[in-house]
Amino acid sequence: MMDASVEADWISLLKPFLLWVSPFLALVFLVLLVVFWLRARRLGRQVYDLTLEVGASSRSLRTADRDLQSLFDQSSIAVFILDHRRREILYANNTALTAFGVSDADALTSRVIQNPEAWEESSFTLLEFEALLDKVTRTGLQVFEWRLPGGEQAPEWLDCSLSFITYLGNQSVLFTGVNITARKRNDALEKFQLRAMRAIASDSPLNQSLSQLVALIERLIPRARCAVFVHDAEQRRLRWTAGSSDLPSPFQDRLDELPVAFGAAGAGTAASIRERVVARDVRSDQRWDAFRDLAEQAGVRSSWAEPVIGANGELLGCVELYHDEVWTPSEDDVDRLTAPVSLASLAIERHHWQAKLEQMIVSEQSVRRISTNLLTLDMERVDEGIVGTCATMGDFFQADRVFICQLEEASHEISISHEWCIRALARLRPETGRKFPVIPSSLGVLFRESSPQVFDEENPLPPMLEFLAERLERGADKSVILGPIFRNERLTGFLGIQKTSAGQAWTPARTETAQLMASLIGAVMTRQELVNSLTFQAVHDQLTGLYNRHKLENFLKQEVARCNRYSSVFSLIIFDLDRFKSINDRFGHNEGDSVLSTVAQLVDQNVRESEVAGRWGGEEFLILLPETGTDSAIAVAERIRETIAQHRFSIPEPVTISAGVATFRAGDDPHQLVQRADAALYNAKDAGRNRVISAL
Numbered sequence: 001m002m003d004a005s006v007e008a009d010w011i012s013l014l015k016p017f018l019l020w021v022s023p024f025l026a027l028v029f030l031v032l033l034v035v036f037w038l039r040a041r042r043l044g045r046q047v048y049d050l051t052l053e054v055g056a057s058s059r060s061l062r063t064a065d066r067d068l069q070s071l072f073d074q075s076s077i078a079v080f081i082l083d084h085r086r087r088e089i090l091y092a093n094n095t096a097l098t099a100f101g102v103s104d105a106d107a108l109t110s111r112v113i114q115n116p117e118a119w120e121e122s123s124f125t126l127l128e129f130e131a132l133l134d135k136v137t138r139t140g141l142q143v144f145e146w147r148l149p150g151g152e153q154a155p156e157w158l159d160c161s162l163s164f165i166t167y168l169g170n171q172s173v174l175f176t177g178v179n180i181t182a183r184k185r186n187d188a189l190e191k192f193q194l195r196a197m198r199a200i201a202s203d204s205p206l207n208q209s210l211s212q213l214v215a216l217i218e219r220l221i222p223r224a225r226c227a228v229f230v231h232d233a234e235q236r237r238l239r240w241t242a243g244s245s246d247l248p249s250p251f252q253d254r255l256d257e258l259p260v261a262f263g264a265a266g267a268g269t270a271a272s273i274r275e276r277v278v279a280r281d282v283r284s285d286q287r288w289d290a291f292r293d294l295a296e297q298a299g300v301r302s303s304w305a306e307p308v309i310g311a312n313g314e315l316l317g318c319v320e321l322y323h324d325e326v327w328t329p330s331e332d333d334v335d336r337l338t339a340p341v342s343l344a345s346l347a348i349e350r351h352h353w354q355a356k357l358e359q360m361i362v363s364e365q366s367v368r369r370i371s372t373n374l375l376t377l378d379m380e381r382v383d384e385g386i387v388g389t390c391a392t393m394g395d396f397f398q399a400d401r402v403f404i405c406q407l408e409e410a411s412h413e414i415s416i417s418h419e420w421c422i423r424a425l426a427r428l429r430p431e432t433g434r435k436f437p438v439i440p441s442s443l444g445v446l447f448r449e450s451s452p453q454v455f456d457e458e459n460p461l462p463p464m465l466e467f468l469a470e471r472l473e474r475g476a477d478k479s480v481i482l483g484p485i486f487r488n489e490r491l492t493g494f495l496g497i498q499k500t501s502a503g504q505a506w507t508p509a510r511t512e513t514a515q516l517m518a519s520l521i522g523a524v525m526t527r528q529e530l531v532n533s534l535t536f537q538a539v540h541d542q543l544t545g546l547y548n549r550h551k552l553e554n555f556l557k558q559e560v561a562r563c564n565r566y567s568s569v570f571s572l573i574i575f576d577l578d579r580f581k582s583i584n585d586r587f588g589h590n591e592g593d594s595v596l597s598t599v600a601q602l603v604d605q606n607v608r609e610s611e612v613a614g615r616w617g618g619e620e621f622l623i624l625l626p627e628t629g630t631d632s633a634i635a636v637a638e639r640i641r642e643t644i645a646q647h648r649f650s651i652p653e654p655v656t657i658s659a660g661v662a663t664f665r666a667g668d669d670p671h672q673l674v675q676r677a678d679a680a681l682y683n684a685k686d687a688g689r690n691r692v693i694s695a696l
């Protein structure tokens with residue numbers, strides 16, 4: 001009860017206050033209501049405006065995308081837009097589709113962007129590309145060069161950019177790629193061209209320079225496999241010097257040493273006619289008849305051969321390109337190959353000159369060595385020296401046999417005087433020294449030009465010289481060069497250089513060298529003749545041809561020394577023509593000379609090889625009889641005396657001699673011995689001449 005009354009008191013107390021405040025409260029509420037209404041209206045308008053704005057933006061974005069797409073669709077730049085999160089292509093233009101070899105955006109997603117295998121031949125992997133996509137979200141832009149595997153018309157190289165964009169509300173990446181294949185190809189070509197030129201300019205071996213050219217050509221003519229052949233002028237063959245590693249070895253081996261002839265595939269034919277040869281389809285081309293199976297196995301269906309011609313018009317080699325399909329070069333292809341073919345010509349010519357120079361140096365050294373050998377031959381051992389030089393020449397000329405023939409004009413005979421040959425021929429060669437009949441005048445006609453002649457299958461040896469090749473097999477590669485040897489403008493022999501196997505051919509330079517050698521041998525022989533004659537003159541008496549006094553004294557000294565050392569014995573005969581003064585006086589000095597010569601001949605015929613006869617001076621002769629005692633010496637002297645006495649000389653009366661014989665006694669010197677013989681001779685004169693008396 002109490003509580004109800006207290007409540008009533010409170011209400012009665014607040015009532016006047018509430019009555020006074022309530023209009024204000026109502027007013028405040030009203031104001032607040034108005035404010036809220038006003039605010040709500042403004043927000044609504046703003047929301048409305050915003051909604052309008054959003055709608056417009058969205059519409060303009062879509063318009064922009066459409067504009068962008070139509071712009072990209074026409075572009076030669078490859079463009080695609082990739083949903084960054086889902087890795088899906090949202091848009092790709094035609095250029096991009098062609099570049100990646102696909103037909104639509106979905107294929108680009110499934111066959112490229114989400115397929116790691118498609119990236120195998122690309123310049124980077126799918127993982128690396130994805131890393132770039134992630135990077136672009138941080139940096140906004142990435143630029144790079146991309147080598148694509150490339151299709152038929154597709155670009156090989158793209159200069160690319162990736163930019164981060166929002167596309168159709170998605171976080172996306174915009175890809176652009178500009179085709180820079182032509183620039184890249186040019187760069188690469190320049191690089192290859194530079195490499196090839198450097199190799200040619202440097203001292204690189206020919207096969208290396210030509211391999212660089214092969215690489216260059218294969219860049220210039222896509223899908224072609226290339227080979228470069230070098231012409232071997234001596235063998236008239238093409239040597240496979242450089243070629244694509246894609247050409248199988250049996251193909252290379254078979255085309256190596258291709259003859260320069262029609263029907264020797266494209267290269268051999270082009271080399272023989274010195275013109276371009278295009279075999280559009282080797283299966284039906286007759287120039288490939290002999291090589292068809294080989295081409296089939298190597299996957300060669302067409303060939304294009306360009307001969308390589310040197311500055312002087314000589315054939316240097318051949319460049320050949322092979323395709324695995326029926327193919328003909330376009331004018332552009334022909335243009336493109338012009339420079340490399342010129343480079344090949346430069347490389348081969350440079351190599352040839354270098355080889356020639358090296359050969360000349362070696363050749364000059366060898367020629368100098370052989371010449372020095374010949375000109376400084378020890379005249380005591382000339383024959384040995386000449387045979388040694390023949391061996392050196394054999395080595396130099398790569399010959400199997402080198403020989404010297406000597407012609408004896410008087411006897412009309414020819415024989416091999418010096419010879420060297422390889423071991424294999426030793427038992428086949430004709431005997432050295434055997435004489436064969438010849439007609440020197442007809443040989444003189446054959447070698448009138450005094451230049452060497454090469455005899456081979458086409459130009460056989462004249463019948464009288466056939467003995468030179470006797471018992472040696474003859475065949476295509478066998479040849480003998482004969483360099484005439486002249487002495488005092490007379491043909492006196494030949495230097496012969498024989499080859500029985502394929503080797504270096506007889507080039508003009510080699511032929512010239514052979515003749516130089518023949519001339520040197522002629523000079524050596526003349527010198528030897530001169531030396532022999534001087535040596536002969538130095539020890540022989542000019543009138544009689546017997547040993548002279550100087551030589552007799554030498555023999556005497558040697559014999560005395562020998563007998564003193566070995567307690568041996570020898571005897572001397574000294575004889576003198578009887579009354580020779582009277583012969584001179586009556587028949588003249590010339591007749592006297594003739595008598596002296598005849599006596600010398602008779603003496604020479606009556607002494608043995610071991611005995612030495614000479615002219616002691618004037619009309620005095622001395623005979624030295626080794627290992628001969630007094631009795632035997634007297635017998636020899638008697639025999640000579642009788643022979644002379646019985647001989648019918650040119651003068652109409654007999655010629656007699658008186659002789660003194662002395663035998664060596666231990667301890668004698670030459671002078672003592674001669675004195676004793678002389679004394680015996682005087683005794684013979686005193687005793688009436690025409691007799692033999694021995695010393696006591």
Ligand SMILES: Nc1nc2c(ncn2[C@@H]2O[C@H](COP(=O)(O)OP(=O)(O)OP(=O)(O)O)[C@@H](O)[C@H]2O)c(=O)[nH]1
Pocket residue numbers: 543576577578579580581582584588589590591592593596617618619685689
């Ligand atoms: N025709 C010629 N005569 C020569 C040669 N050498 C020497 N005589 C001569 O030989 C003669 C030697 O004469 P002598 O010494 O008087 O002796 P000889 O007349 O033979 O008389 P004997 O010896 O006593 O028998 C000289 O008249 C010389 O001139 C020569 O090479 N030729």
